[in-house]
Amino acid sequence: MRQDTLKQNTRDQRALKQDTKRQETGKRPNQSVLEQDLERHQGPDMEQPQGLGEHEKKVQRMQTRTWSRSYVNDAGMAVSGPDPGSFPGDAAIPASGRIIQEQSLDQVPMEEDAAGFFLPGEAGTFLDQYANRRHYLRIPRGYTEQDPIVLDLHLTGENPDLVDDVFIEAEEDSRVTVLINYTSEEGQKVRHYGRTRILAHRNAHVKLVKAQVLGKTAAHTDFIGGIAEEGARLDVVLAEIGARNPFSSCNLVLKGEGSEAELDAVYLGDGQRSLDMSCRVEHRGKKTLSRITAKGVLLEQCKKTFRDTLDFISGAAGSRGREEENVLMLSPDVRNLSAPVMLCGEENVEGDHALSSGRLDERILFYLMSRGLSEVEAKKLLAEAAVSSVVEKIPEESIQNRIRERVRKAIEKGGQMA
Amino acid sequence: MEKTGNLKNTGNHTDQMAKDRKAREAEKLERQKAMLEEADRERFDFRDKDQSSFKTEKGLTSEIVTEISKMKNEPDWMLQHRLRSLEIYNRLPMPDWGPSLDELHMDDIVAYVKPNTNMKSDWNQVPGYIKDTFERLGIPQAEQKSLAGVGAQYDSEVVYHNIRDELSKQGVIYTDMETAVREHEDMVRKLFMKLVPPEEHKFVALHGAVWSGGSFVYVPEGVHLEFPLQSYFRLNAAGAGQFEHTLIVVDKGASAHFIEGCSAPGYNMLNLHAGCVELYVREGATLRYSTIENWSKNMMNLNTKRAVVEKNGTIEWISGTFGSHVTMLYPSSILKGEEARSTFTGISFSGKGQNLDTGTKVVHAAPNTYSTIHSRSISKDGGIAVYRSTVDILPQAVGSKSSAVCESLMMDSASRSDTIPSLNIRTDASDVGHEAKVGRISDESVFYLMTRGLTEQEARAMIVRGFVEPISRELPLEYAVEMNRLINIELDGTIG
Numbered sequence: 001m002r003q004d005t006l007k008q009n010t011r012d013q014r015a016l017k018q019d020t021k022r023q024e025t026g027k028r029p030n031q032s033v034l035e036q037d038l039e040r041h042q043g044p045d046m047e048q049p050q051g052l053g054e055h056e057k058k059v060q061r062m063q064t065r066t067w068s069r070s071y072v073n074d075a076g077m078a079v080s081g082p083d084p085g086s087f088p089g090d091a092a093i094p095a096s097g098r099i100i101q102e103q104s105l106d107q108v109p110m111e112e113d114a115a116g117f118f119l120p121g122e123a124g125t126f127l128d129q130y131a132n133r134r135h136y137l138r139i140p141r142g143y144t145e146q147d148p149i150v151l152d153l154h155l156t157g158e159n160p161d162l163v164d165d166v167f168i169e170a171e172e173d174s175r176v177t178v179l180i181n182y183t184s185e186e187g188q189k190v191r192h193y194g195r196t197r198i199l200a201h202r203n204a205h206v207k208l209v210k211a212q213v214l215g216k217t218a219a220h221t222d223f224i225g226g227i228a229e230e231g232a233r234l235d236v237v238l239a240e241i242g243a244r245n246p247f248s249s250c251n252l253v254l255k256g257e258g259s260e261a262e263l264d265a266v267y268l269g270d271g272q273r274s275l276d277m278s279c280r281v282e283h284r285g286k287k288t289l290s291r292i293t294a295k296g297v298l299l300e301q302c303k304k305t306f307r308d309t310l311d312f313i314s315g316a317a318g319s320r321g322r323e324e325e326n327v328l329m330l331s332p333d334v335r336n337l338s339a340p341v342m343l344c345g346e347e348n349v350e351g352d353h354a355l356s357s358g359r360l361d362e363r364i365l366f367y368l369m370s371r372g373l374s375e376v377e378a379k380k381l382l383a384e385a386a387v388s389s390v391v392e393k394i395p396e397e398s399i400q401n402r403i404r405e406r407v408r409k410a411i412e413k414g415g416q417m418a
Numbered sequence: 419m420e421k422t423g424n425l426k427n428t429g430n431h432t433d434q435m436a437k438d439r440k441a442r443e444a445e446k447l448e449r450q451k452a453m454l455e456e457a458d459r460e461r462f463d464f465r466d467k468d469q470s471s472f473k474t475e476k477g478l479t480s481e482i483v484t485e486i487s488k489m490k491n492e493p494d495w496m497l498q499h500r501l502r503s504l505e506i507y508n509r510l511p512m513p514d515w516g517p518s519l520d521e522l523h524m525d526d527i528v529a530y531v532k533p534n535t536n537m538k539s540d541w542n543q544v545p546g547y548i549k550d551t552f553e554r555l556g557i558p559q560a561e562q563k564s565l566a567g568v569g570a571q572y573d574s575e576v577v578y579h580n581i582r583d584e585l586s587k588q589g590v591i592y593t594d595m596e597t598a599v600r601e602h603e604d605m606v607r608k609l610f611m612k613l614v615p616p617e618e619h620k621f622v623a624l625h626g627a628v629w630s631g632g633s634f635v636y637v638p639e640g641v642h643l644e645f646p647l648q649s650y651f652r653l654n655a656a657g658a659g660q661f662e663h664t665l666i667v668v669d670k671g672a673s674a675h676f677i678e679g680c681s682a683p684g685y686n687m688l689n690l691h692a693g694c695v696e697l698y699v700r701e702g703a704t705l706r707y708s709t710i711e712n713w714s715k716n717m718m719n720l721n722t723k724r725a726v727v728e729k730n731g732t733i734e735w736i737s738g739t740f741g742s743h744v745t746m747l748y749p750s751s752i753l754k755g756e757e758a759r760s761t762f763t764g765i766s767f768s769g770k771g772q773n774l775d776t777g778t779k780v781v782h783a784a785p786n787t788y789s790t791i792h793s794r795s796i797s798k799d800g801g802i803a804v805y806r807s808t809v810d811i812l813p814q815a816v817g818s819k820s821s822a823v824c825e826s827l828m829m830d831s832a833s834r835s836d837t838i839p840s841l842n843i844r845t846d847a848s849d850v851g852h853e854a855k856v857g858r859i860s861d862e863s864v865f866y867l868m869t870r871g872l873t874e875q876e877a878r879a880m881i882v883r884g885f886v887e888p889i890s891r892e893l894p895l896e897y898a899v900e901m902n903r904l905i906n907i908e909l910d911g912t913i914g
Contacts, residue, residue: 065515070808070840073515298846312856314831329846332813336843344835344856347828353837353854359846 059120061249061278062339063309072305072339075276077123077221077247087133087162092150099149100138108136108167115197115225118249118278123223127195131165137178139204141171148177148209148395155183155190155218164194170204170232177207177395183402184242186215192243195223200232202256207235211399213406214242216271222248230256230285237393240267240275241406249278254288254319265294266390266403269302269334270410280309283316283349292323295387299410303335310353314345321349327357328386330379330411380408463714464554465683466547466654470573471534473655477525480504483627486530490596490630495607503616503626510620517744517773517802522718527690529628531573531655537594539580548572555681557650560896565677566645567592571662573655574630585643591636592647595663598634606634609665613696613752614724621692621720625661629694632662637672637703646675646708646894651693653682653717659690666697666705668731673704677894681741684714688743691717697725699733701755706734710897713741715771721747729755729784736892738901739766739776748806750779753787753815764793765889767905768801768833777806777839782815782848791822794889796882797833807839809850816847826856827885879906 056076065073093099116124137149155162168178184190192214200206206226214220220243226234240246252261261281269275281290292308310321327336340353360382368378384404394400472489474482483504487497512519535545541558542549552558552570561568567581569592576594585592591602598606616626633649653660660682668674682689691713699705705725713719719742725733735749751760762778780789795803809820826835837854859881867877882905883890890898 064836064838066806066838066840067513067515067808071842072840317831327843329843332816332845332847334844334846337841338843338852339838339840340852340854341839342837342854342856344826344828344837345831345833347831347833347858349828349857351854351856353852355841355852356850357841357843358849 061118061276061305061307062341063280063311064341064343066339070339072307072337075247075305077120087153087159087164089133089153091135091137092152098140098143100136100140102136103134105134105136105165105167109169109199112227112253113197113225114227114251114253115195115223117225117251117280119195119223127163127165127193131163133162133164135164135166137166137168139168139170139174139176141174143171143174143176145176148179150396151178151180153180153182153192155188155192155214156185157188160188160190162190162192162194164192166194166196167199168197168206168208169199170201170206172202172204175205177209179209179394179396179399180211181396181399182210182212182214182220184215184218187217188215189217190214191219193221195225197224198226198234200226200228200234202229203231204229205233205235207237209237209394211239211394211403212242212246212248213239213399213402216242216244216273218243220246220248222246224248224250226252226261228252228254228256228259228261231258232256233260234262236261236263237390238263238265239391239394239403240265240277241403243273245274245276247276251280251282252290253282253284254290255284257285258287259285260289262290263292264390264393265292266387267294267296267304267306268387268407268410269296269304270299270413271302272300273302275302275304277305278307280311281321282311282313283319283321284313286316287318288316289319290321293390294325295390296326297328297330297383297386297407297410298334298336299330301331301333303337305337305339307339307341309341309343310351312344312346312349312351316346317348319346319349320351322352324353325355326386328383329357329359330383376412380411383407383411463683464551465685466551468655469534469547470531470655472530472532473528474530476528476657478504478507478529478624478628482529486628486630489532492599493603496599499611500627503623506616507620507623507627510623512620516746516806517775517804519718519744521688522690524624526657526687528655528658529661530630531658532575533572533577535577537576537597538578541578544578548577551652551654552578552650555650555652555679556896557648560648564645564894565648566643567647569594569633569649571631571649571651571660573653573658574660576631576633579633581647588641589638590641590643591634593634595629595632595634595665598665602634602636605636605667606665609667609696609698610663611694611696613698613726614694614722618722622694622722625663625692625694625722628659629661629663631660632664632693634664635666635674635676637668637674639669640671642672643674646677648677648679650679653689653691656685657687657689659692662693664693664695666707668697668699668703668705670700671702672700675706675708678707678709680709680711680713682714682717685716687716689714689717691719691721691742693721695721695723697723697733699725699727699731701728702730704732704734706736707749708736708893708897710738710893710900711741711745715741715743717742719745719747721745723747723749724752725750725760726752726754727758727760730757731755732759733761735760735762735764735778736889737762737764737776738889738893738897739764739774742774743772745774745776747775748777748779750781751789752781752783753789754783756784757786757788758784759787760789762789762791762793763889763892765886766795766803768795768797768803770799770801773802773804775804775806777804779808779810780820781810781812782818782820783812784815786817787815788818789820791820791824792888793822793824794827794886795825795835796827796829796885797835798829800832802834802836804836804838805854809839809841809852811843811845811848811850813844816845818848819850820848821851822853824852824854825885826854827882828856828858
């Protein structure tokens with residue numbers, strides 16, 4: 001419902017664009033274009049939840065709202081945008097040269113935008129207008145090369161703003177891995193704002209790996225959307241390791257009969273950071289299969305909100321979906337919110353959800369310590385083990401190591417008191 | 419054109435006959451089903467002529483609220499409470515989540531309907547038509563056999579209240595809420611709508627303004643009630659609201675079982691039920707609160723129930739939701755003392771035109787508290803069953819454990835079944851688990867049972883009974899039998 005209004009609003013907004021350009025003289029200094037857009041849409045009377053930062057706006061994060069006291073309905077989305085300009089660098093593409101790569105999205109076949117589900121219309125407009133890194137990757141029919149396409153995006157003091165908009169279109173029977181890797185210099189105030197969309201045609205198999213290992217002072221807002229046609233398969237690995245208040249979402253639509261999706265998420269929360277993630281798989285086609293797995297480690301005073309939704313649309317007969325979240329909490333002050341939602345409008349489906357949250361098993365900890373490991377070392381080992389099943393799915397060892405390193409460091413710093 | 423049509427008809431003569439036969443069979447099945455539905459509802463659906471002695475105007479104003487208070491001869495603080503609640507009601511918005519309440523027009527609801535009798539403690543003094551009603555519902559019979567006390571409410575007022583002598587000698591109080599406000603004013607004033615304040619949400623505020631009837635129970639320290647107490651709420655008037663208030667205090671080390679039953683006849687206009695239940699479970703005490711709700715399908719059931727549990731205390735919720743048009747009901751437990759426990763066992767069966775949004779909330783507010791949630795739902799014929807829950811583990815609730823298992827059964831694709839839980843965990847020293855499942859009756863199971871000689875219908879009914887068994891075994895026997903009967907009827911004629 002909300003989505004409809006937002007779409008409507010985007011349309012209205014485009015029509016209004018001419019007028020508003022003239023009115024923009026009344027804007028506040030330092031106010032980003034997106035901020036103004038949002039404000040215009042929401043109006044000044046829109047209630048702001050407490051604890052919202054200066055450059056944040058409240059956006060709805062649940063497909064179906066629930067009572068406000070569960071604190072999962074809304075979240076603050078960072079809205080401070082960059083100055084227009086292009087972000088240097090290019091994608092590393094395997095040597096065969098068969099992949100079509102364009103730096104603009106004008107040719108993109110846009111029938112349905114899956115990323116739009118969690119993306120307020122205004123933010124979409126903002127991305128359309130201000131992206132400084134655009135990639136349209138078209139994977140030709142029958143392509144099966146093993147080497148991944150790599151996008152290394154490193155944010156620095158010179159290039160602190162990245163707005164990336166990537167569209168991957170995999171033609172029939174192709175098979176591809178795309179690895180997008182976000183890093184930044186520690187201590188730099190960098191900002192990333194991105195969108196990645198996948199369209200997998202018949203029997204195509206796309207694996208998308210997004211590893212966000214930004215520095216702790218970085219801002220990060222990210223949207224993923226994927227559509228799988230008949231027999232296609234989407235594998236998404238999402239690592240949210242760094243950034244101050246990472247805000248991300250992933251919406252996968254299993255449109256064609258027999259399509260599959262596997263979504264693996266791994267997150268690390270430490271310090272006073274706040275993580276907000278929404279994942280959803282929509283079963284639209286018959287006999288579709290999905291699995292969402294999330295593994296996380298939480299430390300110190302961090303707050304995490306993870307919403308995962310399985311949505312079985314009427315007609316998705318013979319589909320099966322499973323979601324699972326395991327959270328390891330290592331400090332008494334963490335705040336761990338989960339909303340595992342299952343929506344079902346079809347009889348002939350199987351949906352499963354399991355969530356477990358708890359601390360380390362003291363017996364295992366004791367065992368490891370009796371073997372000569374210090375408490376911190378033992379905890380490092382166990383935390384690494386907790387996330388390893390997802391981390392191992394990242395096809396690049398250096399990134400795996402970087403994530404493990406971050407987990408170890410976080411425990412060294414924050415795990416002691418636990 | 420016509421010619422070809424004729425030819426086709428002759429050519430497919432046998433097909434046509436087969437089709438006709440099928441159609442006839444389907445029609446027969448439909449008729450049977452309709453009959454069965456009627457037969458089932460008949461027990462609840464009979465209605466009496468409106469013989470009320472007093473009714474307020476439709477809608478809600480401070481005059482109406484003052485009038486209700488005057489009729490009841492209430493102390494001034496209660497009138498002030500009502501007026502304050504009304505003010506809050508007018509201020510609060512409708513909920514922005516959950517099922518749509520657009521059909522509800524408060525201006526059409528009559529808040530207070532007084533039957534033409536006062537409360538009696540002997541069924542023979544209750545006017546005949548009201549006594550008949552409760553006899554048909556089986557209340558006086560059950561009282562004889564298996565209950566420690568009975569309260570019966572007809573529309574807005576309690577018409578009968580009685581408790582076994584030996585219990586009142588032990589200091590057990592079981593009376594209607596109005597009497598309690600007058601005779602146990604100190605206790606009631608301290609507790610009334612303190613657990614569920616009118617600020618909570620719009621319908622609690624409404625309840626605070628126009629509440630009428632309900633039961634008050636006090637079980638003194640160390641007293642164990644062997645038999646359950648039962649209050650039965652019957653809403654007869656069309657287009658009316660029922661707003662009973664139930665307040666139960668189980669003192670230190672005591673135990674009790676309270677059963678709440680609700681029903682109403684079917685009307686074409688919407689009725690509203692916005693009751694409020696406040697349960698105080700003191701140190702080491704145990705309370706089991708069972709509800710079997712079988713409102714007619716024109717009822718908006720927007721009920722609020724909450725328990726606060728002190729050290730070593732236990733609250734057990736048993737909740738069956740079968741009737742009503744829209745239900746929003748989430749019994750909640752606040753585990754306030756160390757090692758307090760709560761269990762929630764719920765079942766809902768959502769049929770045609772029903773949107774049953776049920777679930778539970780648990781707040782772990784003390785160390786080593788435990789909660790278990792066990793919910794099952796069935797949706798059929800376009801019914802919507804929603805399970806909604808929140809488990810809050812507060813920072814001080816070190817060593818707490820919570821586990822939830824939630825299973826939904828879809829009988830056809832016209833129905834919906836949604837699971838919307840949220841968990842808010844604020845200490846690492848806790849173990850929280852949540853499991854949910856949605857699915858249908860598997861063909862394999864049906865096939866297996868059929869190879870053992872059952873018909874398909876028997877097989878499915880058996881599987882559904884098995885599905886609800888963990889809930890039905892928690893119910894008092896009469897209710898378990900009743901539930902099984904209800905399920906058999908609901909399932910009949912749907913398969914084939």
